[in-house]
Amino acid sequence: MNDLTPDQTARATALKGMGSSRKRVEDARFTQGKGNYVDDIKMTGMIYGDFVRSQYAHARIKGVDTAAALAVPGIIAVLQAADLAPLGLHWMPTLAGDKQMVLADGKVLFQGQEIAFVVGETRAAVADACELVVVDYEELPVVVDPFKAMAAGAPVLREDLAGQTKGPHGDRIHHNHIFRWEVGDKPATEAVLAGADVVAEEMVYYHRTHPCPLETCGCVASMDKINGKLTMWGTFQAPHVVRTVASLLSGIPESSIRIVSPDIGGGFGNKVGVYPGYVCAIVASIVTGRPVKWIEDRMDNLMATAFARDYWMHGKIAATAEGKITGLWCHTTADHGAFDACADPTKFPAGFMSICTGSYDIPVAYLGVDGVYTNKAPGGVAYRCSFRVTEAAYFIERMIEILAIKLNMDAAELRRINFIRKDQFPYQSALGWEYDSGDYHTAWDKALKAVNYTGLRAEQATRLADFKAGKTRSLMGIGLCHFTEIVGAGPVKNCDILGMGMFDSCEIRIHPTGSALARLGTISQGQGHATTFAQILATETGIPADQITIEEGDTDTAPYGLGTYGSRSTPVAGAATALAGRKIRAKAQMIAAYLLEVHDNDLEWDVDRFVVKGVPERFKTMKECAYAAYNQAIPGLEPGLEAVSYYDPPNMTYPFGAYICVMDIDVDTGVADIRSFYALDDCGTRINPMIIEGQVHGGATEAYAIAMGQEVAYDEMGNCMNSTLMDFFLPTAWETPHYTTDHTETPSPHHPIGAKGVGESPNVGGVPAFSNAVHDAFRSFGLTQSHMPHDHWRIWRIANQLGLHE
Amino acid sequence: MKKMHIELTVNGQPMETLAEPRELLVHVLRERLGLTGTHIGCETSHCGVCTVDMNGKSVKSCTVFAAQANGATITTIEGIAGADGMHILQSSFREHHGLQCGYCTPGMITRAWRLLQENPSPTEEEVRFGMAGNLCRCTGYQNIVKAILHAASEMSAKEAAE
């Protein structure tokens, strides 16, 4: 922007458009306790609902005695599957093409499953009554291990699918099998493996965890019997999809359903799915004619809604003796729990796991994924992730490290010689993706230089020598990661959720006095959309961001969109916003031409105005054009200044980054002290650097949690071992590391403003960086792979098993 | 369960309500007194989003019974700002991007407000330790810590000037 005259610069700065670290407009209300989250909603006559949940992971329900519960003062009803069956609502479709019990229909399949929905006047009465419902269980054998679930004599979990050898994603080869999904060239890959100089093979497990936003899921459903309108407020990351599902399930026309996402206290993928609580709240409201509120408590949240990951990834990577990768093979066993409730685009039952060739030019590859039922909670959501990209990135970044060990090479150098080169973009990956743009070598060199990589390796060698000499009990680990993401789902031709193409939308109204209102199909859960989308529009239309109101999340007013998850808001809705802004500008240009009595083509755009070419003193500002749009009869033009854009992205976007973590590990206690964490992100054009940095801090902290301690584990009986914040690790300010952020900027060539999305990158790249650092600390003692989470005990155990405690 | 009469001073205002003795303070504040700025994240005293100030100490209001709070002086997020607008901590959280979804923010600010009275010029370590009872899932804490440290120095400077 060096060619701007000072006047232009001043005007551009005043807009607070793209590239400015504009302070957030959301913050005034949040810092003063004036947010409006779903549990803050209070309505006249509102009643409450809560679940009786299964204590067992697998059991037949022989009877449910509700008499004592119904006798509690204030209790109105106790709903069971039989009450929902006449409406056809005792089961519901999942986003993955499976179906899920809303309330236990004869049996339960995981601990915490919903059995009955108690409705009453107060929360306390409902809680008391839930305790008094007596369920008669007949225990059945439990399977929590996906490999055992696929054994010949394994118990049948989904009796409702008996005899069905075909599922929504092809053949089922076993009664606990969900799907097999294959991509790439298996014979060619296996031929390469057979003839390779070097093959590294390992089982890489990405454990089960949970997004755990601080606000749990919940809703208020209100059926107005007079006008037949159903309104539901709730923690919905995709409100329009919820409306469509609600309509399909209930038969109520979409025009009579209003879904509202108020402020959302973090989502991270937890709030994409449709949960039994929503269905039961709707039914209870229809039955009672009163608004019904359902809010999960933390145990409900951790036990029943939306786990993430749980992928067993068996990998083989082939290379020449010099380290050039020649092929990649992966077979994944995907534990989906009791119902396949993944939130993936329909045609991708394992999400975008096929991005597992990562940042590397790998000529041939194969990926096979088998989805399996177990007696664990359903889900498989994209926890701060674009549909299994986190799993893919962890897999390839571990395989690279394991290959480096096998080749006895430096892992940074091994990455460098295999990166896709800048001149290879757009790049066709062996597993079918077209990477839009990238400059990996530049980013990598910048990162290595920034952390003084050579110096770190020298220090590590000294430390190791000291350790061996008995001078220290601490080891040093350097965790490298270069990730490539695939976000911005996605092109309607191959991406849909329940048949809805994954476009997104923006609708803009410019008011006569020059301020604006824009509505989008997405919904912020902390990303600051009200701030950043206004910045895009400010740059596109010349209206100051401070005069642009952004609204999202109300299906009665917002245009249809697929919502916010998978880092899709900026790539998809951001593009719609820019294009809608351009439509506004195109009409404004005709207005300006009329007012200035020149031809359209004689005008040029200058920050916030149209100027007659070569006559800078003759111009009309956007504000003037807006006024004219409403107060002048302009021949050939309709009054008003509005635009709408539905954007179908031609391709995904491929953000990337280079992360380096340095940690010191106490061999005797297993405590890992994160000394530094450097994160370089390339998310294309940067809209608000302050917000990008905040996203990186937050995502990296979630990565830190996942890699270093967070998990949802089950014992052999199917008891969930991490159902409170006592057992489920959320790091505090005390142990959370300090982050250094950096960037390069490689715009997406196909995106109207070149933006790629960033919210999930730090989680995708952070987990391998932390995990690789742990592994790296023990590399010289022969460690190749140890499963996450790397809590103190597991790190201690690595040291112990390597004989370092003698 | 029989209700009891509870009297409190909340944000400088005398307030009274009927509540079951087993009711949690956070529910009394949110449901009976309509002060929904204080949130709920776990009800097991781990997350700190329910933090309020009770008789000069930070407490997790999900772990205080209504009966225990009877007669107490309480400050919630709604009472932090003064007549002259946002408290320095509030503007500092905004200035330094110390919040994203905002769900932890009321508890964070209310806790930081007490922390800075206990220790007006804390080090980064002291802030991190003093805030460890309040979880945030969005920010990674770095900007929260920054916001509190800036607020501390701004408040000291303001005090020195007065």
Ligand code: FES
């Ligand atoms: S709700 Fe009180 S500490 Fe979490």
Ligand code: FES
């Ligand atoms: S800002 Fe979302 S939990 Fe802290």
